[in-house]
Amino acid sequence: MRPLPNDDFAPAPWPVTTGMNILVVGVGGQGVLMISKAIALMAQRRGFAVKQSEVHGMAKRGGIVFSHVRFAEEVWSPTIAKGEADMLVALEWAEALRWLDHLRPGRGVFIADTRQIVPPFACRSRKAGAASAYARETPAEIVGRHADGCALDATGIATALGDARAANTVLLGRLSVWLDYPVAEWHEVIDAIVPKGTREINRKAFDAGRAWTAPAPDEDDAAAPAVAAPMPDLHISVAIDPAWCKGCTICVKLCPERCLAMEGPVAVVATPAACTGCRVCEWLCPDFAVTVKNEGVPA
Amino acid sequence: MLDAAPSRSFDPKDYLRLQYMPHFMCPGCGHGIALHALLAAVHDCGIAKDDLAVVCGIGCSGRVGGYIDANTFHTTHGRPLAFATGLKLARPDLTVVVVTGDGDCLAIGGNHLIHAARRNLDLTCLMLNNEVYGMTGGQASPTTAATRFTSTTQSGAIEPTFDACALAAAAGASFVGREVTRQAPALKTLIARALRHPGFSFVEVMSDCTEIYGRKNDLGEAPEMILSQKADMRPDSHRDATDQPFRPHALPTGVFVERDLPEYGARLRAHAAAIRKEAGR
Missing domain, CATH: 3.40.920.10 (Pyruvate-ferredoxin oxidoreductase, PFOR, domain III)
Structure with a gap:
């Protein structure tokens, strides 16, 4: 051209x-x-x-x-x-x-x-x-x-x-x-x-x-701001109770954001910041060891 | 799954007997997921723990009830529906849930299942189907799929399997549904619908036995087993549109039967009242 x-x-x-x-x-x-x-x-x-x-x-x-x-x-x-x-x-x-x-x-x-x-x-x-x-x-x-x-x-x-x-x-x-x-x-x-x-x-x-x-x-x-103001971070936290975890790895392998990892016999939260609060791990944990808290947008 | 999240106030620990936790089930066992979904459904329906009675049979599924902090009843093998029938007739104010397994419900208790479905008493029967007798050492059950290795089918199972939902529907159950543990929020919704349904509700939960069945049949670890559920089972409408030519034997999920039939408890009480009136008492 x-x-x-x-x-x-x-x-x-x-x-x-x-x-x-x-x-x-x-x-x-x-x-x-x-x-x-x-x-x-x-x-x-x-x-x-x-x-x-x-x-x-x-x-x-x-x-x-x-x-x-x-x-x-x-x-x-x-x-x-x-x-x-x-x-x-x-x-x-x-x-x-x-x-x-x-x-x-x-x-x-x-x-x-x-x-x-x-x-x-x-x-x-x-x-x-x-x-x-x-x-x-x-x-x-x-x-x-x-x-x-x-x-x-x-x-x-x-x-x-x-x-x-x-x-x-x-x-x-x-x-x-x-x-x-x-x-x-x-x-x-x-x-x-x-x-x-x-x-x-x-x-x-x-x-x-x-x-x-x-x-x-x-x-x-x-x-006309070209870039929208970023939304505030949500208060999402995911926690795994090591006393109840049996290490089946369901949560580790099914987390869409790969937040969780195995550490020895139990799962741990490796990258908590990546959690979107989707609760897949909480729903699919057979041992009630995972708790996801989603407090929504802070006031 | 965000939308299907249980309401913020739901905490399964409120419904568990914490002194017995963590439970006895093997790592990755689908029964724990089903228990979680059941507790979430009970919470969604707003049933108080004192108004809930959970009746269980024998087997891994039979141990599920013991962890629920409600009125629980551990009964003989195959007979939870018979015990639950008596309980519901004596205490119609209670919400009675029967948690049973594929062997408990279809083999030893097959007779009780068809007659409970026929009577249409207001019970909710949750059948946890893991295709094997897990607790007793991995014998073949009526739902063990063909070619699977178990301790009683050492060269592969050859028997045809039961379609428990078709059986319950044919016997006259007024609510029949099936869901997989992989779709736990959908399972919760299905159980909540069954709990609200007046009449005999039968819910088949496709669960995974990781240690006794999956490991010995090379089905992978718990994550592989739970992921394969999604590939193998689809809602009926979806299968008809896309999967039917490729997966002729996969089990459909969803609600198959929901019909309005006279409830047995109410009929029995009306009948008894009429006889008493006739006798002048």
């Missing part, structure tokens, strides 16, 4: 009139395809040739979904190469980070929802309240790296309007600032593709996204 250093070409001024590559990303169930369809429909109305390609379906709810929208006088390839997207619209924060390298260096516009949807496989520790392996980058850090763009709590805005599902339309409204066609025309496009009962909320969400302004820097940090 051809690298695109900043000095390689002269950036064309916004708004683009000759065509554009827009990458819409998110996770299953968020409406990635709905907004890419809206963009494609709008470009068609303006007389552009449009190609759109997507990956969906396999992802189900919560998995990766992405959609490439390309429009120009003439479009050949249906997909956008790395470093050639003029805009990246991300409906989920980690997905925004995943697709960053597709943005055109020095020129691409970055639009993202800061809302995190933590996938199960990011939860490396099964301990309740444990920190996940979710992306640590803050929105301010990422937006600062790009020529133009914004990160907003679109889900929060849509929820305040009455339906969290309209978060995708909030981002579409934000995108319309760069793809500056008449608002009435955008409303017509939205009306044409959303279900009848949701036209009102989608229009409101579009307007809210379009009218959004970045809060003051200090306020921004407070409003």
Whole structure:
């Protein structure tokens, strides 16, 4: 793939009139395809040739979904190469980070929802309240790296309007600032593709996204922390009574976290910190030697 | 398993005769797990220790009752259901639980089982099935699986086995279920349902005999035996969907029978009252 250093070409001024590559990303169930369809429909109305390609379906709810929208006088390839997207619209924060390298260096516009949807496989520790392996980058850090763009709590805005599902339309409204066609025309496009009962909320969400302004820097940090505060440790303790233990090794071999170990003829708690309080050892000890205490979150 | 954890206030030590602990059972014996589940179920049902009577027969399972700090009754071989029938008729206010084994219940006490099931007296019968006579030296029992080595089947068992749940259901039990000790929280839930059921409830617990049976048949140590339970037994619905072609002989778990039948104790008292009335007494 051809690298695109900043000095390689002269950036064309916004708004683009000759065509554009827009990458819409998110996770299953968020409406990635709905907004890419809206963009494609709008470009068609303006007389552009449009190609759109997507990956969906396999992802189900919560998995990766992405959609490439390309429009120009003439479009050949249906997909956008790395470093050639003029805009990246991300409906989920980690997905925004995943697709960053597709943005055109020095020129691409970055639009993202800061809302995190933590996938199960990011939860490396099964301990309740444990920190996940979710992306640590803050929105301010990422937006600062790009020529133009914004990160907003679109889900929060849509929820305040009455339906969290309209978060995708909030981002579409934000995108319309760069793809500056008449608002009435955008409303017509939205009306044409959303279900009848949701036209009102989608229009409101579009307007809210379009009218959004970045809060003051200090306020921004407070409003959208990228890393959730870690939950306090639970008061879990596991104890083995050596006088009652007969050393059958059931608890040692069946503990999912491998907390327990044999020490001579009896089992002992080797790594108490790894205990998640699942009580497998307590239930399966035939000799009542294991006691798990789970006091819950300390007050 | 977090959701199925016993309520925070449950401590098995409240229900045990601590002066006899640790119990006599071998390392890894499934009967201890079944005892734990029974105590948790009694706690869940809110049965006071003074209102609970545990009747046991002979064998390893027969010793289980002795560790429970309640009204316990150690009876003759195969007859706990007969003793429990008398006890329940004399004291209908008690919750009577019979803890018995596969040999005790199906061989020596097989006759008592079918008639207790037929009468439908309000008892809960917990049959701990470890497929062998453990205490008496490892003889083959009615549930010893084919090809297994025991002290009376030195070249492998060849007899067909009893399906105790099918037997109890055919004899007329109004509640029949089976669970493995590996699924101890599910076992607790099943026993609690059986305790609440008005009528004869039969629960078969698939337990492990590690020393006398597992060790001599190369079934592994206690952890291997308990893990193989999970591979061999599945809830009926799950087996039908996924396992049936591969595991035609694995035993299903879950509740097989739950039906509303007239309870024998109430019928007997009503009958006696009617006769007394007729006789003018």
